[in-house]
Amino acid sequence: MWYYKAMKTGGTAFDEHALGKQLQKARQKAGLTQQALCGRANLSYSTLAKIERGAIKAPSIFTIQSIAVALGLGLDALMGSATSLPARTLSTTKSGVSFIYFDVNGCLVRFYERAFAQIAEETGAPADVVETAFWHFNDAACRGTLSASDFNVALAERIGASTINWADYYLAAAEPIPDMHELVTWTAQNYKTGLLTNIMPGLVSGLRQLGKVPALDYDVIVDSSEVGSIKPESEIFEIATRQAGVPASEILLVDDTRSNLNAAEKHGWNVLWFDYARPEESVALIREALRPAR
Numbered sequence: 001m002w003y004y005k006a007m008k009t010g011g012t013a014f015d016e017h018a019l020g021k022q023l024q025k026a027r028q029k030a031g032l033t034q035q036a037l038c039g040r041a042n043l044s045y046s047t048l049a050k051i052e053r054g055a056i057k058a059p060s061i062f063t064i065q066s067i068a069v070a071l072g073l074g075l076d077a078l079m080g081s082a083t084s085l086p087a088r089t090l091s092t093t094k095s096g097v098s099f100i101y102f103d104v105n106g107c108l109v110r111f112y113e114r115a116f117a118q119i120a121e122e123t124g125a126p127a128d129v130v131e132t133a134f135w136h137f138n139d140a141a142c143r144g145t146l147s148a149s150d151f152n153v154a155l156a157e158r159i160g161a162s163t164i165n166w167a168d169y170y171l172a173a174a175e176p177i178p179d180m181h182e183l184v185t186w187t188a189q190n191y192k193t194g195l196l197t198n199i200m201p202g203l204v205s206g207l208r209q210l211g212k213v214p215a216l217d218y219d220v221i222v223d224s225s226e227v228g229s230i231k232p233e234s235e236i237f238e239i240a241t242r243q244a245g246v247p248a249s250e251i252l253l254v255d256d257t258r259s260n261l262n263a264a265e266k267h268g269w270n271v272l273w274f275d276y277a278r279p280e281e282s283v284a285l286i287r288e289a290l291r292p293a294r
C-alpha cells in the first residue's frame with residue numbers, strides 16, 4: 001500500500017529494470033505470453049513490453065496492480081527486489097482525521113449505464129425498464145435479505161428475460177476511476193483506510209480480483225450485504241465506527257451520495273463529496289483535505 005509514494009516521488013529507491021525482470025519472471029512462471037498477460041490485465045502490448053524492458057520510469061500503481069491481479073499475486077510478491085520500502089507511517093490530518101472510508105460504486109468504479117444498456121441489448125427490454133427493475137430490488141440485495149440468485153430471478157422476471165446473472169454484467173461493466181485508485185493507494189500509505197459500500201454479495205471480492213478496486217490490505221471493509229444494513233441507515237455507521245476503532249470525530253467518509261454524507265455527519269463523522277462527473281477536481285480537493293498535519 002506504500003508503492004505509490006515510492007514510485008512517484010523517488011523518495012525510496014526504485015529500480016524499473018529490476019521490476020521488469022521480476023514481472024517477466026512472474027509471467028513466465030505463470031506460463032503466460034506477453035499477449036496473454038496483456039489480455040488478462042487489459043494492457044496494451046507495447047506498455048507491457050516497455051515495463052519488462054525497464055523503459056518506463058515509475059509505471060503507475062494502477063498498471064502494476066492490474067498486472068499483479070492478472071498474475072494472481074500480491075504487490076509484495078510482484079515487486080520483489082524492485083523497491084526498498086519503508087513500513088507504513090500513519091498520520092492525522094489537520095482536522096484530526098485518522099481513518100478514511102471510501103465508497104465503491106460511484107467513487108471507485110462506474111457501472112450503472114453500461115450494465116443496464118448491455119442487459120437491454122441482450123434481452124430486448126427497454127433500458128429504462130431494466131434500470132427501474134434493478135432499483136426496485138437493489139436495496140434488499142445490498143442489505144443481504146435477498147440473495148444474489150433470488151435477485152437474478154426477480155430481475156429476470158421483471159424485465160421478461162429467461163435468465164440473468166447480474167454479477168457478470170456488473171463486473172464486466174464496472175469501470176475503474178484511475179484518479180481515485182491513485183488517491184486510495186496514497187491514502188492507505190498515510191492513514192487507516194477502509195471501504196464502506198452498499199453492494200451485493202460477492203461483488204467486492206470480484207472487483208478486487210479483477211483489479212477494478214485497488215488491491216490493498218484495507219484496514220476495514222464494511223460490506224452492506226455482510227452486515228445487514230445499508231447507507232444511509234444508522235446501523236451501518238455504528239458498525240463502521242466500531243470497526244474503525246477510532247472516535248467518530250476522527251473518521252472521514254468519501255462518498256458520491258449526499259444522503260449518505262448527511263447520515264455520516266449525524267454520527268459525528270467528517271465527510272467529503274466525490275463528484276464522479278469531475279473526478280480530477282474532486283480528487284484534488286480530497287487530497288488537499290487529507291494533507292497530513294505536521
